[in-house]
Amino acid sequence: MKNIISHNLVLLVVASWLLLLSACNVFDYPEIEEPISVKVSELNGTWRVSKVTQFDQEAIDNGFPEDVQKRDITAQFPFAEYNLAFTLDAQGRPATFLVTPGNAPNFLAINSGSWSVDHPVFTTQINLFDATNPNSAAFRVKRISSDVIALQLLRNAADDANTLYLFYEYEFTKN
Amino acid sequence: MKKIFSFILLLALFSVSAFAQVEVRVKATASTAPDDGFIPPDGNDVVLFSFTEPVKIIVDISEVPNLAGAGELFIWGFLNGCCGAPTNGEFCGSPNSSRMVQEGPNLFSFTIPSVRDYMQTGFKQARDAAVSRGRNPDETRFGFLVKLRDGCNGGQSGDMNIAFTGPVYVKQKYELFPFNYSQGDVITVVYNQDLEDEAGMQSTSDVYLYARATLAGGGTREVSGITPELKLNSETSDRFTISFIPKEFFGLNEGEQINNITVEIRSAIAGVGSGEGIVGSVFTLRE
Numbered sequence: 356m357k358n359i360i361s362h363n364l365v366l367l368v369v370a371s372w373l374l375l376l377s378a379c380n381v382f383d384y385p386e387i388e389e390p391i392s393v394k395v396s397e398l399n400g401t402w403r404v405s406k407v408t409q410f411d412q413e414a415i416d417n418g419f420p421e422d423v424q425k426r427d428i429t430a431q432f433p434f435a436e437y438n439l440a441f442t443l444d445a446q447g448r449p450a451t452f453l454v455t456p457g458n459a460p461n462f463l464a465i466n467s468g469s470w471s472v473d474h475p476v477f478t479t480q481i482n483l484f485d486a487t488n489p490n491s492a493a494f495r496v497k498r499i500s501s502d503v504i505a506l507q508l509l510r511n512a513a514d515d516a517n518t519l520y521l522f523y524e525y526e527f528t529k530n
Numbered sequence: 531m532k533k534i535f536s537f538i539l540l541l542a543l544f545s546v547s548a549f550a551q552v553e554v555r556v557k558a559t560a561s562t563a564p565d566d567g568f569i570p571p572d573g574n575d576v577v578l579f580s581f582t583e584p585v586k587i588i589v590d591i592s593e594v595p596n597l598a599g600a601g602e603l604f605i606w607g608f609l610n611g612c613c614g615a616p617t618n619g620e621f622c623g624s625p626n627s628s629r630m631v632q633e634g635p636n637l638f639s640f641t642i643p644s645v646r647d648y649m650q651t652g653f654k655q656a657r658d659a660a661v662s663r664g665r666n667p668d669e670t671r672f673g674f675l676v677k678l679r680d681g682c683n684g685g686q687s688g689d690m691n692i693a694f695t696g697p698v699y700v701k702q703k704y705e706l707f708p709f710n711y712s713q714g715d716v717i718t719v720v721y722n723q724d725l726e727d728e729a730g731m732q733s734t735s736d737v738y739l740y741a742r743a744t745l746a747g748g749g750t751r752e753v754s755g756i757t758p759e760l761k762l763n764s765e766t767s768d769r770f771t772i773s774f775i776p777k778e779f780f781g782l783n784e785g786e787q788i789n790n791i792t793v794e795i796r797s798a799i800a801g802v803g804s805g806e807g808i809v810g811s812v813f814t815l816r817e
Contacts, residue, residue: 409707409708409715409716410708411707411708411709411710412708412710413652413653413654413697413708413709413710414699414708414709416653416654417582417653417696417697417699419697419699420699423699423705423707426707426718428716428718428773431716431718431773432716432773460716460775462714462715510712510715518654520652520708520710520711521708521710521711521715
């Protein structure tokens with residue numbers, strides 16, 4: 356019996372030490388910027404560009420100073436003319452989209468068609484497509500308030516889909 | 531801790547780049563030594579430098595019989611496992627842009643603005659090149675050989691490779707934002723006048739862009755003139771910018787592809803300019 360008690364005591368001490376060690380261990384979690392999800396119903400309507408920021412992915416990856424990581428290019432081109440409209444069907448599901456760029460640069464390969472989302476309630480990506488058009492596009496949803504949404508358009512190299520070299524962040528205000 | 535260490539390293543590298551021109555002195559060999567002719571940093575003649583800082587490479591050719599005594603010498607740059615420098619030209623006829631400066635008998639130098647700008651590649655390609663040669667991705671190396679203008683008849687050294695570290699931001703007279711772009715993207719040429727060494731350009735705020743696109747498959751397109759469309763905007767008293775979309779700016783036809791863009795900032799006074807420089811790196815866009 357004495358041996359059993361001693362054995363259990365040793366196990367208890369070892370287990371306590373392991374517990375203590377694991378509690379003291381500092382894990383180096385990566386810093387993740389969580390995408391803020393939106394509901395499909397919140398995207399419904401016509402949106403006008405209020406700001407466009409361009410990001411240099413290499414400068415970001417390199418940890419360069421912030422002013423060489425991104426540039427506000429809103430004033431350089433007539434981006435205020437750029438409109439994007441999303442409609443829903445009778446069941447409240449994504450239906451059609453229409454891009455009206457005006458005289459603003461348009462980096463999308465497709466201007467009208469259907470849209471879908473990666474999740475109906477926690478949307479983080481919007482896909483733009485048209486069955487009659489070989490081109491497609493996608494926006495990464497960045498953030499939203501009641502009448503402001505930020506959508507990111509990623510630019511990848513032709514020979515390597517994993518090479519994201521820059522992206523544009525469009526801030527849209529609801530018309 | 532990792533961040534603090536990185537910051538200290540960054541600061542140290544920046545300090546070096548801010549106060550001293552990095553010089554690397556090597557002795558060329560007639561044939562390529564093992565390990566792609568790698569010459570490891572020794573902290574003395576061969577110092578470690580970053581991907582983004584200027585480096586003066588000084589080469590002694592006294593031990594290369596086919597080159598010793600040459601009156602002119604040219605550099606041929608590359609990243610083993612990746613690519614050659616865009617300005618290499620033809621091996622049988624190097625262009626003047628690759629011509630080295632004679633520093634003394636059998637001693638020639640060449641200054642690259644940085645490995646990034648000279649090779650027009652991102653750091654990812656440099657890391658990928660290291661991996662493709664069986665090395666750790668952090669073991670990035672710049673390769674070069676020296677040669678006669680016509681190197682096709684044996685008039686060359688063996689390959690040499692020297693190590694460089696990751697990128698450190700070093701402000702340059704001409705910068706392109708973003709560094710990597712496709713010809714359908716917005717790009718911004720940044721002119722940092724505080725780094726200007728041409729006296730006639732140091733104080734004028736009336737500055738204009740001259741730009742030349744070199745196309746894949748040959749041919750160039752130029753945009754120049756003292757016009758409102760080419761006038762740079764003043765962001766600060768010594769920082770000027772101009773933004774455009776290359777495809778439209780150079781009036782490219784369908785199927786034409788830009789290889790690189792050379793810029794010069796010019797004043798309104800004829801003949802007064804800041805000198806040409808290639809900016810950025812063109813990607814073909816994935817649609």
